[in-house]
Amino acid sequence: MHPGVRIGRWSWVWRPWVALVTVLLAAATFLVFCVSISVGDFTIGLDAVLRTLAGQGERVDEFVIMDLRMPRALVGLIAGIALGVSGALTQSIARNPLASPDVLGITSGASATAVFIVTASGGAAIGSAVGLPAAALAGGLLTGFVVYFLAWKKGIDGFRLILIGVAVNAAMQALTTWLLAVADIRDVARAQAWLVGSLQSRTWTEVWTALWLTAGLVLAVLVVAFHLRPMHFGDDVAAGLGVRHGAVRSFLLLCAVLLAGVAVSAAGPVPFVALVGPQIAMRLQRSPVPPLIASGLFGALLLIGSDLVARVVLPNDLPVGIVTAVIGGPFLVYLLVRANLKRPA
Amino acid sequence: MEQRGPDASPHRRRLTGLVCLLALLAAATVLSLVIGTRALSPAEVWQGLFGDPGGDQQLVEVALIVQTLRVPRTVLAVFAGLALGVAGAVIQGHTRNPIADTGLLGVNAGASFAVVLAVSLLGLRNPLEYLWFAFVGAAVAGVVVFGLSSLGRGAGNPLTLVLAGQGVTIFLTALTGAVALGDKQALDVLRFFNAGSVQGVGWDVIFLAGGFIVVGLGVAAANLPAINLLNLGDDVARGLGVNMARGRTMGVLAVTLLAGAATAACGPIAFLGLMVAHIARWLTGPDYRFLVPYAGLLGALVLLVGDIAGRLVVRPAELQAGIVISLIGAPFFAALVWLGKFRQA
Numbered sequence: 050m051h052p053g054v055r056i057g058r059w060s061w062v063w064r065p066w067v068a069l070v071t072v073l074l075a076a077a078t079f080l081v082f083c084v085s086i087s088v089g090d091f092t093i094g095l096d097a098v099l100r101t102l103a104g105q106g107e108r109v110d111e112f113v114i115m116d117l118r119m120p121r122a123l124v125g126l127i128a129g130i131a132l133g134v135s136g137a138l139t140q141s142i143a144r145n146p147l148a149s150p151d152v153l154g155i156t157s158g159a160s161a162t163a164v165f166i167v168t169a170s171g172g173a174a175i176g177s178a179v180g181l182p183a184a185a186l187a188g189g190l191l192t193g194f195v196v197y198f199l200a201w202k203k204g205i206d207g208f209r210l211i212l213i214g215v216a217v218n219a220a221m222q223a224l225t226t227w228l229l230a231v232a233d234i235r236d237v238a239r240a241q242a243w244l245v246g247s248l249q250s251r252t253w254t255e256v257w258t259a260l261w262l263t264a265g266l267v268l269a270v271l272v273v274a275f276h277l278r279p280m281h282f283g284d285d286v287a288a289g290l291g292v293r294h295g296a297v298r299s300f301l302l303l304c305a306v307l308l309a310g311v312a313v314s315a316a317g318p319v320p321f322v323a324l325v326g327p328q329i330a331m332r333l334q335r336s337p338v339p340p341l342i343a344s345g346l347f348g349a350l351l352l353i354g355s356d357l358v359a360r361v362v363l364p365n366d367l368p369v370g371i372v373t374a375v376i377g378g379p380f381l382v383y384l385l386v387r388a389n390l391k392r393p394a
Numbered sequence: 395m396e397q398r399g400p401d402a403s404p405h406r407r408r409l410t411g412l413v414c415l416l417a418l419l420a421a422a423t424v425l426s427l428v429i430g431t432r433a434l435s436p437a438e439v440w441q442g443l444f445g446d447p448g449g450d451q452q453l454v455e456v457a458l459i460v461q462t463l464r465v466p467r468t469v470l471a472v473f474a475g476l477a478l479g480v481a482g483a484v485i486q487g488h489t490r491n492p493i494a495d496t497g498l499l500g501v502n503a504g505a506s507f508a509v510v511l512a513v514s515l516l517g518l519r520n521p522l523e524y525l526w527f528a529f530v531g532a533a534v535a536g537v538v539v540f541g542l543s544s545l546g547r548g549a550g551n552p553l554t555l556v557l558a559g560q561g562v563t564i565f566l567t568a569l570t571g572a573v574a575l576g577d578k579q580a581l582d583v584l585r586f587f588n589a590g591s592v593q594g595v596g597w598d599v600i601f602l603a604g605g606f607i608v609v610g611l612g613v614a615a616a617n618l619p620a621i622n623l624l625n626l627g628d629d630v631a632r633g634l635g636v637n638m639a640r641g642r643t644m645g646v647l648a649v650t651l652l653a654g655a656a657t658a659a660c661g662p663i664a665f666l667g668l669m670v671a672h673i674a675r676w677l678t679g680p681d682y683r684f685l686v687p688y689a690g691l692l693g694a695l696v697l698l699v700g701d702i703a704g705r706l707v708v709r710p711a712e713l714q715a716g717i718v719i720s721l722i723g724a725p726f727f728a729a730l731v732w733l734g735k736f737r738q739a
Contacts, residue, residue: 147557151564199728208553209731215498215556216728219664223720230589230714234582241581245571320568324561365576374568381561385542385554 059275067343070334074346081350082126085357086118120251124315125353125369127259128248129322131312133330133348134267136323137339138305141277142298143207146384149324150309153214157221158192159185159313160244164225167240168232181243182255182314189313192217193306197299205298246319246370248356259315263308267345270304273297274341281338319370321377322348328384351376408684411677415691419472422698426468429702431710432459439464463593470592470600471698471715474656475666477607479693480614481652482667483674483686487621488645489540492672493556493736496536496653497664500562504535505657507566509587510573514580522598528587528658529606533650535562540646590661590716592701603659610651614686617644621682663716665723666693672730696722 051062087098093110100106101114136149150156163185170180197205200213225244229237276297279287287294309323326348327339333347334340355372363371427439434442434456441453442460478496485494496502508531512524543558574581620641623631632638656663667689674688697715700722704713730736 145553145557147561152557152560199732202732211553212493212556212731212736213728215560216724216731218560219498219720219727220724223717223724226585226588227713227717229585230717231711234578237581237585238575238578241571241575245568245575320564367572367575370568371572374565374572378561378565381558381565382542385558385561388554 061275067334067336067340071343071346074330074333074343074350078126078346078350078353081354081357082122085122085125085353086114088357088361089113089118120253120256121248121356122353123256124251124259125248125356126349127256127263128312128316128319129326129349129352130267130345131259131263131308131315131348132319132323132352133326133345134270134341135305135308135312136348137327137330137341137344138270138301138308139323140327140339141281142205142302142305143210144281145207145211146328146388147324147381148207148211148214149321150305151318151320151323152211152218153193154196154217154221155189155193155214155306155309156313156318157218157225158195159189159310160318161221161224161228162188162191163243163314163317164228164240167243168228168236182258185314186310189310190306192221193303193310197302197306204295205302242368243317245368246317246373247368248316248352249366249368251315255315259311262311266304266308266311270301270308270341273300273304277301278338316352317368317370319352320374321381322352322373325373325377325380326351328380404679408678408688412684412687412691415688415695419691419695419698422695422702423468423472426471426698426702427460427464430459430464430705431712434460466595466597466600467592467701468698470595470603470659471701472694473600473604473607474592474660474663475694475697476690477610477652477656477693478663478666478697479670479674480611480686480690481649481656482669482693483671483682483689484614484617484621484645484652485649485667486671487625487682487686488642488649489555490625491555492730493668495665495668496532496649496657497662497666498556498668499559500535500539500566501532501653501657502662502664503563503566503570504538505529505532505654505662506584506588507531507535507570507573510570510580510584513583514573514577519579519583521596522602524583525599525602525658529654532654532657535566536650536653537646538562587661588716589714590663590719591714592660592697593712593714595659599659603655606651606655610648610655611690613644613651614648617641617648618683618686621645621686625680625682661714661716663697663719665727666697666719669723669726670696672726672735 051064054061054063083095083098083102087093087095093113097106097110098114101110106114132150139148139150139153140146142148163181166181166184196210196214196217199217200206200210202209229240232240276287276292279290279292280294280297284294312319327344330343330347331339334343351373352369355376356369359367359369359372424436428434428436438456439460442457443465445453445457481496482494485496486492505528508527509524512518512527518524518527539555539558539562543555570584574584620636623634623636624641626634628638631641653667670689670692671685673692674685678684678688697719700718701715704715704718707713
């Protein structure tokens with residue numbers, strides 16, 4: 050049996066395997082993070098990277114790492130965590146492994162506003178560290194609220210939430226398509242680069258904004274998530290165990306929308322990270338539901354790792370979104386096939 | 395089948411409805427010839443179609459507008475609408491799934507991906523050439539999504555089908571974006587193709603697509619009695635002597651021909667088939683011998699009216715028909731969700 054652990058008001062079950070997987074995932078993420086910093090136009094040794102991170106590196110290394118490579122890797126790390134946690138939440142709430150923020154319309158809402166800003170400003174917004182992310186965040190949030198509002202009918206139900214998300218998703222994509230069709234072709238190219246999801250040329254401003262928002266949201270989620278587990282048994286059981294399931298669900302869904310919005314505004318609509326991260330983390334941890342912390346870690350690992358692959362393996366500086374799509378597509382097929390074969394008649 | 399007694403009256407009512415729809419379609423056709431950036435009177439349209447302009451500059455211009463712009467787009471809208479409407483109804487009949495729609499199932503993304511590949515890798519510029527690619531892309535994506543979601547015992551679950559379609563769409567869209575990123579010309583073709591327009595398509599393309607659509611309509615018509623029986627469930631249908639393999643194959647063939655040709659000629663148009671199949675079912679009841687023709691005529695009517703509306707709302711610019719239909723279809727879909735028309739299997 051697993052012993053219980055109690056600190057003040059909080060108590061949980063001590064599961065060595067879960068702890069081990071989490072620690073290993075964190076270590077792997079840190080390792081890929083360091084490799085990602087060390088690889089580039091010229092390679093900096095891992096030992097030099099570690100020394101620089103500890104504040105004792107050489108001048109040149111420090112410039113390359115802190116000013117050029119660090120923001121990109123950090124944005125990848127933060128956006129990956131945000132997407133992973135967001136996906137774990139939406140999958141838990143909709144009780145469907147395929148219900149990621151991409152499907153729920155949040156991403157396409159952010160994309161529509163971002164494309165609007167890019168094409169309306171004649172491409173000027175691409176360089177700005179504030180305008181485009183803020184617009185994308187606002188668009189994602191607004192769409193999230195619209196989906197939530199439309200899906201509300203005496204409470205939120207996962208089935209309705211997904212389908213309303215699909216509808217809103219389609220409307221937002223139609224808007225994006227129209228914006229692209231009427232815009233100047235040079236702006237279309239810039240907007241398209243953003244639309245695939247990319248970590249290229251990030252700055253510290255973007256890092257700090259994304260960091261504070263993500264840290265605050267993940268903390269809030271972890272506190273409230275103590276009530277999430279009973280909800281997997283259904284609303285009645287959760288209510289019987291003293292969980293205000295309606296309020297908890299709404300709050301966590303709001304956090305999921307915000308996290309996805311922050312991630313998309315920082316890294317663009319990188320596909321499938323929010324879908325794949327939680328599902329793999331769940332399998333690694335042998336957990337019956339998407340685990341929050343491990344999902345975030347795996348999301349980060351996936352995003353930074355994919356960015357590394359995109360930079361090292363692929364030609365022409367292709368954006369990270371291509372790699373995550375190529376990983377996510379087959380994984381989706383696997384999930385579908387498995388779910389179908391398992392379902393009883 | 396001979397109809398007598400109490401059955402005769404609903405049949406007469408349905409036939410009357412069919413005639414009314416035809417009349418509405420004729421009216422919409424006239425409107426489509428009259429309305430545009432330059433409004434023409436019906437008399438002028440008549441002149442432009444059949445009159446001899448002689449040396450009158452004014453009349454030559456009118457004839458040019460009517461014959462090279464208005465007539466082709468009207469013909470294409472009617473054909474494509476007919477095709478998508480019938481395809482939507484047939485696909486819903488075969489899957490017994492009220493959410494089935496050719497646009498939601500990855501068909502559109504498949505067509506876009508194939509077009510961008512043809513333009514970028516093979517250097518095709520002529521729509522008549524990349525039409526074939528769009529056709530094949532649409533068909534392959536549709537069959538893959540259907541195959542995936544109906545593997546094992548998952549067939550008929552609305553949610554699985556939609557999520558499979560969404561996932562495949564996200565995957566293909568990312569790949570399409572990646573190809574288009576490196577090739578501005580492909581991007582330019584893609585953004586107009588994606589908007590789903592019936593305007594500016596040449597007669598060569600219209601004739602080719604029209605040929606496919608006529609064959610597809612024939613196959614669908616021959617398939618109608620089987621759909622009625624298949625709707626009673628596979629076991630009952632088999633018991634009543636339906637050749638299952640033949641029935642299913644004909645259905646898939648019809649949908650592929652119809653949706654493939656329409657998508658190849660106009661670009662992606664989502665929700666049209668789903669929308670009109672629901673309206674048709676509401677008007678005729680579940681008899682597919684009536685439901686399918688109704689859906690076809692409604693499809694033509696809605697696409698034509700959508701195209702006309704697109705010419706009016708943002709004058710002097712135009713909103714492409716595909717975008718108008720998405721913006722109408724998404725709320726329609728959301729309303730169906732809200733009314734509980736889709737149930738979880």
